[in-house]
Amino acid sequence: MIPGTILVLEDCDEDFETVSDSARRAGVTHQILRATTGDECMEILRRGDSLPALVLLDLNTARSDGRDALRFAKSDARLRSVPFVVLTTSANPRDLGFCYESGANAYHVKPVRHDEHLRVLGEIFHYWLRAVALPEKHEVPTKNFNSTPR
Amino acid sequence: MSTPIAPPPDAPLPWGSGPYSIKRHGVSLTTCESEPVQAPGCIQAHGAMLVLRLGDLVILQASENSAEFFGETPEALAGRVVAKVVGAEGAARLRELIDREPVEGNSLHAFTLPARGAAGALDVCVHTVEGVAVVECEATGRGEEIGAVDYFRGVKAAVGRMQAANGLREFCRRVTEEVRALSGLDRVMVYRFHADLHGEVFAEAKRADLAPWLGLHYPEGDIPRPTREIFKRIWIRPLPNAAGPLVELVPLANPDTGRPLNMTHCALRGASVMYTEYLANMGVAASLTLPILRDGELWGLIACHHYTPAHFPYQLRAACEFLAQVATLQLKATEQSEQLVYRLQLEGVHQQLVAMAARDGELMALTDRQPSLLDAMEAGGAALYHLDRWWCSGKTPEPAQLDALAEWLNTRPDFTSAMRPVFVTDSLARDYPAGADFAAVASGVLAVPLSRTRRDMIVWFRPETLQTVNWGGNPHEKPLVTGPNGPRLTPRRSFELFSESVRRRSLPWLNVEVDSALRLRMLVVEIVVTRSQRLAELNVDLTRSNEELDAFAYVASHDLKEPLRGIHRYAHQILESAPALDDENRKRVEGLMRLTVRMDSLLDSLLHFSRVGRTTLELDAVDLNEVVEEALEMVGARRSDGTFNVDVPRPLPGLHCDRVRVREIFSNLLSNALKYSAPAPARIEVGYLRPGEPAPRPGAPAESAGHTVFFVRDRGIGIEPRHHEQIFRMFKRLHGRDDYGGGVGAGLTIVQKLVQRHGGQVWVDSAPGAGSTFYFTLARGEAPAPP
Numbered sequence: 001m002i003p004g005t006i007l008v009l010e011d012c013d014e015d016f017e018t019v020s021d022s023a024r025r026a027g028v029t030h031q032i033l034r035a036t037t038g039d040e041c042m043e044i045l046r047r048g049d050s051l052p053a054l055v056l057l058d059l060n061t062a063r064s065d066g067r068d069a070l071r072f073a074k075s076d077a078r079l080r081s082v083p084f085v086v087l088t089t090s091a092n093p094r095d096l097g098f099c100y101e102s103g104a105n106a107y108h109v110k111p112v113r114h115d116e117h118l119r120v121l122g123e124i125f126h127y128w129l130r131a132v133a134l135p136e137k138h139e140v141p142t143k144n145f146n147s148t149p150r
Numbered sequence: 151m152s153t154p155i156a157p158p159p160d161a162p163l164p165w166g167s168g169p170y171s172i173k174r175h176g177v178s179l180t181t182c183e184s185e186p187v188q189a190p191g192c193i194q195a196h197g198a199m200l201v202l203r204l205g206d207l208v209i210l211q212a213s214e215n216s217a218e219f220f221g222e223t224p225e226a227l228a229g230r231v232v233a234k235v236v237g238a239e240g241a242a243r244l245r246e247l248i249d250r251e252p253v254e255g256n257s258l259h260a261f262t263l264p265a266r267g268a269a270g271a272l273d274v275c276v277h278t279v280e281g282v283a284v285v286e287c288e289a290t291g292r293g294e295e296i297g298a299v300d301y302f303r304g305v306k307a308a309v310g311r312m313q314a315a316n317g318l319r320e321f322c323r324r325v326t327e328e329v330r331a332l333s334g335l336d337r338v339m340v341y342r343f344h345a346d347l348h349g350e351v352f353a354e355a356k357r358a359d360l361a362p363w364l365g366l367h368y369p370e371g372d373i374p375r376p377t378r379e380i381f382k383r384i385w386i387r388p389l390p391n392a393a394g395p396l397v398e399l400v401p402l403a404n405p406d407t408g409r410p411l412n413m414t415h416c417a418l419r420g421a422s423v424m425y426t427e428y429l430a431n432m433g434v435a436a437s438l439t440l441p442i443l444r445d446g447e448l449w450g451l452i453a454c455h456h457y458t459p460a461h462f463p464y465q466l467r468a469a470c471e472f473l474a475q476v477a478t479l480q481l482k483a484t485e486q487s488e489q490l491v492y493r494l495q496l497e498g499v500h501q502q503l504v505a506m507a508a509r510d511g512e513l514m515a516l517t518d519r520q521p522s523l524l525d526a527m528e529a530g531g532a533a534l535y536h537l538d539r540w541w542c543s544g545k546t547p548e549p550a551q552l553d554a555l556a557e558w559l560n561t562r563p564d565f566t567s568a569m570r571p572v573f574v575t576d577s578l579a580r581d582y583p584a585g586a587d588f589a590a591v592a593s594g595v596l597a598v599p600l601s602r603t604r605r606d607m608i609v610w611f612r613p614e615t616l617q618t619v620n621w622g623g624n625p626h627e628k629p630l631v632t633g634p635n636g637p638r639l640t641p642r643r644s645f646e647l648f649s650e651s652v653r654r655r656s657l658p659w660l661n662v663e664v665d666s667a668l669r670l671r672m673l674v675v676e677i678v679v680t681r682s683q684r685l686a687e688l689n690v691d692l693t694r695s696n697e698e699l700d701a702f703a704y705v706a707s708h709d710l711k712e713p714l715r716g717i718h719r720y721a722h723q724i725l726e727s728a729p730a731l732d733d734e735n736r737k738r739v740e741g742l743m744r745l746t747v748r749m750d751s752l753l754d755s756l757l758h759f760s761r762v763g764r765t766t767l768e769l770d771a772v773d774l775n776e777v778v779e780e781a782l783e784m785v786g787a788r789r790s791d792g793t794f795n796v797d798v799p800r801p802l803p804g805l806h807c808d809r810v811r812v813r814e815i816f817s818n819l820l821s822n823a824l825k826y827s828a829p830a831p832a833r834i835e836v837g838y839l840r841p842g843e844p845a846p847r848p849g850a851p852a853e854s855a856g857h858t859v860f861f862v863r864d865r866g867i868g869i870e871p872r873h874h875e876q877i878f879r880m881f882k883r884l885h886g887r888d889d890y891g892g893g894v895g896a897g898l899t900i901v902q903k904l905v906q907r908h909g910g911q912v913w914v915d916s917a918p919g920a921g922s923t924f925y926f927t928l929a930r931g932e933a934p935a936p937p
Contacts, residue, residue: 014716060708089708089715091757112715112750113743114722 004030004053007044009069011036011061015110019056022121028129030054038064042072051082054128057104059088059095067098074103081135083128087121169402169410172420185422187376189410192396192420194389197288199399199418200232201411204248204283207232207241210404211411214397219272219287224400232285236263236274244276244283253277255383255415259464262290273464279412282404286418290463301469304332309476318481318488322353325452325477330355332469333438333462335454339363340442341373342450345658346576348615349373352450367615372428373451380414381441381448385471389421389437391459392429396420417467429455436460438467440474444482452477489662496666499526504673513600513674516608517541527663529610530591536606546611547588556605558582559597566599571671573597574664576612579654586654589614594656596664598671600678608671612656696764703760710753718746748894752881755896759880762903767808769931774802774860777809778836781816785824794824794832802838803858807931811904816862818897819924823864825890826922835863849874851911854927863923869916877914878902901926 006023010016016034023032030053035041038061045052055073057066066086073079083105088095091109099107108124111117128134171191193199198219201211208231212224220227220235227234233241243261247253256277263272272287308328315321322340330338337360342352347370354364381387403410413419429437436456442449452474499521506515513536516523523532524544531544533552540549547555559565565573576594578585585592594612599605721743725736775798782796805812816836823834839859850859869877869884876882883895898912901924905912909930916922 012712012716014719015712018719089711091754093761110711110715112711112718113747114715114719117715117719 004050005033005048006030006054006056007033007035007041007052008056009035009038009041009061009066010056010058012058015058018114018117019121022118023125025118026122026125028125030129035069037061038066038068041066041069045069045073045076045079051079053083053134054125055082055084056124057084057086057088059086059090059099067102070099070102070104083132083134085124085128087124171398171402172423173396173398185374185376185424186410187422188380188412188414190413190420190422191402191410192398193286193413193416193418194391194420195395195397196390197286197418199287199416200227200235200285201399201404202232202244202283202285203406204278204281207244207283209235210282210406211399211401214400221266228400228405236261236285240274244285247276248278248283253283255279257284257286257415257417259468260285263287275417275464277415279415280409281407282411284411284413284416286416288418288464289461301332301465305469305472308332308473312473312476313480315484317491318484319353321480321484322450322477323355325473326353326355329440329452329454329470329473332473333454333466335436335438335456335460336360337363337455339453339455340450341368341453343378343448346370346655347378349450374424377422377425378448381439381451382443382446384415385440385474386417386467387419387437387439388417388462388467389426389429389439390462392421392426392435392437394459433457436462438462438470440470441478442474442481443478444485449478449481489660492660493662493666496526496662497669500666500670500673504670504677507674508677508680513606513677514541516674517543523608523610526666527596527610528612529594529596530613531611533609533611534607535609536600544611545591545613546609547592551584551588552609554584555582555595555609556607558584559599559607559609560605565597570668571599572664572668574659576658577655589654593654594659596659596667598667600671600674606678608667608674610667612659614653615655615657616653699760699764703757706753706756711750714746714749714753718743721746752894755881755894755900759896759900759903762811762900763907767811767907767930769806769808772805772807772809772812772931774805774812777813778802778816778820781813781820784813784817785821794827794834796820796832796834796836798836800837802836802860805928805931807908807928811907812928812931815901815904815926818901819862822897822924823862823866823922825893826866826868827864830865833865835861837861837863849913849915850925851913853929854911854913854925857910857927857929858932859925859927861923861925863921865921868918868920868922869914870918871916874914874916878912 006028008016008019010019020032023030033044033052035044041055041057042064045055055069057070059066066088070084070086073082073084080103084103086099086104086107087110088108089110096107105128106124108120111120169191170186170189173192193213195215197213198215199211199213200209200216202208203210208229209227212227214224216222216224216227222235231241232244236244240261240263247258247260251258253276257275258277260274260276263274265271271290273290275286275288277284308331312321312324312328315324322342326338326340329335337354337356339351339355340353341349343349349368349370349372351363351366351368354362356362399411429435432455434455435458438454438456438460440452442452452470502521503516503523503526506519507513509515513534517532517534518541522543523529523534529544531542531546533543533546534541535552535556540546540552542549542552546552559573562573565571574596575581578593578595579589585595591613592611593614595609596612597607597609599607601607721739724739725731725743731739778796778798820834820836824832827833838861841856841858873884877884878898878901880899881895882899883893902912905926905928908928910927912924912926914922914924
């Protein structure tokens, strides 16, 4: 099985390292791709041959942000089934509302305590990469058309 | 014609039957209103009268006293041509006047009949009315002591002086002076009718020794309606000897038509017994009355009294008539210029008021400064409703009465009309019975609304006229004279009776006053509108700054938390990766981590507090008993677990409030009560006091009166009174950071904010060792409370 990718939108280096630490601790073998702006995130999603197994979104990044990326992905038929998990500092109800309305699959507030931060991330990886049943493969549509119908 | 000369034939006549004659029927009348004053059947005996058929000038009727003047009895004169009495030349002159001059209803001097024997020279005047020619003959009085008077020169000078007058009252005063100078009569008055037809002595010229009547008011009944009607059609009414005899026309009815003579325009017309008695009761022996008209309506009278019988020769009458006509012509212009002066004065003061109010941005300036609403309008009091209360100046009804009046006004179509929103009355009690309670200060009301949605308004009040004027004939001031026919025929038989006609009435409001009130309203509304525009702009600014605050809090929480998380992370990693760290450094790094966590909770509280103040309340019917249960769960306590005891002695009432916010109020207060009861098991009471329930509420703010007060009481450590205010301050803690379970010190600040959002107050009653009771009201939630 080809290990998939995890796309992380995170402009803060420390927080990204925490994501990496947590993934390592959780035994995640996926390749972790990082974007630091919403534009970069969307670019990766558009260009990539295969779809990521999970997208972790910070909401507030420079220039276009996580909200733009979320809206873009969830309005795209090809990307819609990819789980998008928001992980942000904001506990603002308005942000929560926006994200779920835009199709986010989960929303987490980043804890300030490092151990809790690690624990939250560990649970996210466990839940979305192991516990949850998702469509078998995320493939680009062209491949879908070429496959032999059963 | 508004008053018929004779009643319809089949109507019962007040005086019995047949043509009316003062001599026969005068004293049988009970009211002036029914007296046929135009057709009294009699003339004053100092002159003689002939009634001629127009076509052939044949005598139809002649006065009883014809023999004294013409040497022939009426019976002898009847059916003869007038030339037999006045000669062919006189008859020709009469014919000429009748055919060529405007003599219909207008008596003209025809010629002077020379003295013959005992009868002196006679002035002969003629006018036509209803198909007959009326010839009136009176002694000239000339050739004797006053024969040389040059009335023309006198009148010319008089008119000049009258025209130079400044203002209406001054003008009228000069009229009285000029008429008195011309006539030599004892007292000359200008008697002015008010809109309610009662009258006032507006100007007076008199013999120095007479008591002044200037400023006295007389009820409407003193000059009855039929008399007022006649004065619209004649220029002069002479009565040279009020007590003098009357003589009838013979026959009483015109033999051609069967109708009595219409004497409206006759100088010799016999006076009503009512009137002569009226004069007699005042000691007046002769009167001369001239109307002053405005726009065809009777504005007033020039009333002249003489205390001895007088003589009013034709030329004097003509001169006085001329002055009265000049007065009539001049009156309107004078009145208009005076109104203009008043209008300018009103406008001037109103402009000042508006400028003041605009400068202050507050309408109260209209009532509590100099000048005020009362300085312009002639009113006894003024009231302004603004900012939910009355601002009064002068004499006004009580605020509760004003409230009721305002409510009533707002139901009136005239007051609420879009085009001309004004209510004006000189007798409030007539339309608004409750107004009778304060008729003394506010019989007259002039009110304009300032706002269509709220009940802001300006109201001027005028006192009852009875309170303000001197009533002529007030029995409290001078003894009542009973007439020779008993009190029944005395025009003013009792003060009570005629004061009834002006009870609960004020002097009427002038058009210029109503117009000025409307203009003031427009100017004030403009200020109000400008102000509400400014408020709207401020609101936009506030909304914007609230949004900015929101963004700030958001950014602060996010941007401050990110480095905080980084710091915590590095500290965490140092601890993990360097197990050999010595104790001291380990403690320092642990301290670093603790501080970041604390700062995190401070940021959270700040964020929460800023959100509490701005989010919209979602009001709903809420059972507070459930809310308290939920709040207990939130603070992690169960009622039965033994560590504490929460007592709700009686079920809490239902409220219309924001469930989540009110739960937060309770959870914060319960959490505090728990915290500060430790280490002993907490004993907490949650309850409420209905308005009026006798219970001590120390420290209760005045605004809480009349509202249900909720409380959360503990038996904990209590708070020193000097801290009672501080505890509601953000991040204020009275104890060490980690004592009593720690906390950032935002709970009570948030409680206060939530209570305020519900229109309530929160306060505390506490003393060290005596526990604390937190009280609060939720005024906004009480309105439609479920039973």
